[in-house]
Amino acid sequence: MLAIVRSCAILGLEGCLVDVEVDFNPRAGLPSFNIVGLPDNAVKESRERVRAAIKNSGLQFPNKGYVVNLSPADLPKHGPSYDLAMAVGVLAATDQVPLEALQNALFLGELSLDGSVRHVKGVLPLAYSAYQSGIETLFVAAEDARQASLVEGLQVIPVQTLGELVEHLYGLNPIAPQQTEPLEIRDSFDLPEGIVDFADIKGQEHVKRALEIAAGGNHNILLSGSPGVGKTLLARAVPGILPKLMLEEALEVTRIYSVADLLEGDHPLIQNRPFRAPHHTISQAGLVGGGSVPRPGEISLAHRGVLFIDEIVEMGQKVLEVLRQPIEDKIVTISRAKGSLTFPANFLLIAAMNPCPCGYYGDTLRACTCSPTMIGRYQGRLSGPLLDRIDIHLDVPRVDHDKLMSAGRAESSVAVRARVEAARQRQRERFRNHPTLHANSDMGVSEIAQLCVVSPEGRQLLELSVKRMQLGARAYHRVLKLSRTIADLGGSERIEVPHVAEALQYRPRTSGVS
Ligand SMILES: Nc1ncnc2c1ncn2[C@@H]1O[C@H](COP(=O)(O)OP(=O)(O)OP(=O)(O)O)[C@@H](O)[C@H]1O
Numbered sequence: 001m002l003a004i005v006r007s008c009a010i011l012g013l014e015g016c017l018v019d020v021e022v023d024f025n026p027r028a029g030l031p032s033f034n035i036v037g038l039p040d041n042a043v044k045e046s047r048e049r050v051r052a053a054i055k056n057s058g059l060q061f062p063n064k065g066y067v068v069n070l071s072p073a074d075l076p077k078h079g080p081s082y083d084l085a086m087a088v089g090v091l092a093a094t095d096q097v098p099l100e101a102l103q104n105a106l107f108l109g110e111l112s113l114d115g116s117v118r119h120v121k122g123v124l125p126l127a128y129s130a131y132q133s134g135i136e137t138l139f140v141a142a143e144d145a146r147q148a149s150l151v152e153g154l155q156v157i158p159v160q161t162l163g164e165l166v167e168h169l170y171g172l173n174p175i176a177p178q179q180t181e182p183l184e185i186r187d188s189f190d191l192p193e194g195i196v197d198f199a200d201i202k203g204q205e206h207v208k209r210a211l212e213i214a215a216g217g218n219h220n221i222l223l224s225g226s227p228g229v230g231k232t233l234l235a236r237a238v239p240g241i242l243p244k245l246m247l248e249e250a251l252e253v254t255r256i257y258s259v260a261d262l263l264e265g266d267h268p269l270i271q272n273r274p275f276r277a278p279h280h281t282i283s284q285a286g287l288v289g290g291g292s293v294p295r296p297g298e299i300s301l302a303h304r305g306v307l308f309i310d311e312i313v314e315m316g317q318k319v320l321e322v323l324r325q326p327i328e329d330k331i332v333t334i335s336r337a338k339g340s341l342t343f344p345a346n347f348l349l350i351a352a353m354n355p356c357p358c359g360y361y362g363d364t365l366r367a368c369t370c371s372p373t374m375i376g377r378y379q380g381r382l383s384g385p386l387l388d389r390i391d392i393h394l395d396v397p398r399v400d401h402d403k404l405m406s407a408g409r410a411e412s413s414v415a416v417r418a419r420v421e422a423a424r425q426r427q428r429e430r431f432r433n434h435p436t437l438h439a440n441s442d443m444g445v446s447e448i449a450q451l452c453v454v455s456p457e458g459r460q461l462l463e464l465s466v467k468r469m470q471l472g473a474r475a476y477h478r479v480l481k482l483s484r485t486i487a488d489l490g491g492s493e494r495i496e497v498p499h500v501a502e503a504l505q506y507r508p509r510t511s512g513v514s
């Protein structure tokens with residue numbers, strides 16, 4: 001007897017329906033249980049879990065011949081998430097589950113030996129794809145049900161145990177469907193927990209202003225300064241001024257975290273922009289993603305939020321170079337034996353570095369002990385093309401003692417965030433007919449031409465600077481986008497001279513790159 005049960009495989013951030021076909025041969029001489037259709041080892045081990053779970057749930061597991069085919073056969077199947085579908089298939093093929101109950105239903109879950117159903121990775125994207133393929137009811141582990149119920153229109157049944165599921169399928173003891181999760185981002189005007197308030201950072205007005213611009217239009221920023229001047233402190237305060245996540249962005253981020261298995265059960269929808277701070281010793285795969293079952297890397301976990309790389313010069317050359325493509329394209333492509341897949345990676349890069357090996361080049365307190373060659377070589381470790389992708393280059397000076405000791409508080413993060421929000425709101429209105437654009441830094445060449453209207457005087461200044469500073473085409477466009485954000489923060493629809501002038505001052509001093 002043959003039973004077909006639906007399950008789903010994950011490919012990057014997309015789900016792909018998998019038919020679990022179970023053929024039961026009651027006349028087989030020798031007991032067997034074969035799984036075919038590109039299963040990995042974890043899938044092959046399902047056989048033991050399925051057998052034990054069925055027996056321990058008080059159901060029958062006739063010791064005869066079984067063939068389980070996972071189709072499509074050319075799609076690699078990983079992990080234990082097919083357990084539940086296989087067990088239901090065995091039960092249906094042996095007349096212990098009604099076949100009609102399997103129509104338009106999909107089963108996702110790992111089984112433990114006692115028959116309880118366990119969590120699987122990537123439930124949110126799996127549930128999305130299932131719904132889009134016409135699935136009406138999704139059976140998942142109880143702990144995954146809230147996540148799955150973010151998909152509007154899909155009926156989600158939380159399953160604790162295999163025995164309970166069988167009773168439900170016979171209509172004996174129906175399980176109540178999961179309540180749908182409210183799809184909303186909570187309005188919060190408070191500083192996120194554990195984040196330093198701009199008000200507590202003394203002086204550094206210039207740096208705070210630059211960080212406000214970075215957050216205002218999602219512009220990459222590089223902070224350079226001596227040890228202890230507060231680079232790390234300033235960068236770590238940025239989550240406090242980031243604009244609120246939009247619902248659509250929150251869903252994108254939540255899907256990524258679902259696949260990476262980093263969601264906490266009680267918060268199905270991510271509410272805050274991510275802030276990722278990988279150590280400079282991180283591997284290439286850890287940073288951009290990869291592995292035999294491709295997993296999003298730090299740059300994708302930072303999608304719609306911040307990627308903070310402290311001591312960026314210490315990062316390996318190879319690792320730094322792989323950042324170039326995603327910074328430009330805002331997605332990362334991972335090649336695999338069978339085709340390639342992409343993860344989104346639209347993040348705000350905040351990088352910090354010392355200006356030289358000893359750290360004190362240009363410092364007002366201590367003399368630098370490095371030779372010019374050493375300084376040159378140190379700074380040269382960040383290649384031109386990478387530097388060129390950073391809109392804001394900033395020297396972080398040392399705050400003098402009087403200021404550091406003063407009792408006065410500076411402007412709070414909440415006040416800065418209000419300006420950032422207003423600037424983002426202007427951008428959203430301007431991008432109404434450009435659904436792929438979220439912030440000024442996302443603009444391409446044609447959108448820049450269309451949406452960055454510069455006053456005649458502003459244009460004059462730009463033309464002059466292009467010649468004087470020898471700006472390449474890419475640098476020129478970056479200056480324009482940055483001016484756009486500065487104008488947005490100032491509430492101006494047209495880009496004026498002061499906006500252009502401020503944007504130009506954030507170019508690297510050793511201009512000429514690109
Ligand atoms: N402007 C400031 N206001 C208040 N505290 C500050 C300020 N600047 C620095 N500090 C204090 O100095 C400490 C060191 O700063 P931080 O670690 O950010 O320096 P850094 O520039 O990252 O140094 P390094 O190059 O060694 O990493 C902070 O934790 C904070 O206590």
Ligand SMILES: [Mg+2]
Nearest residue numbers: 231232233310
């Ligand atoms: Mg530091």
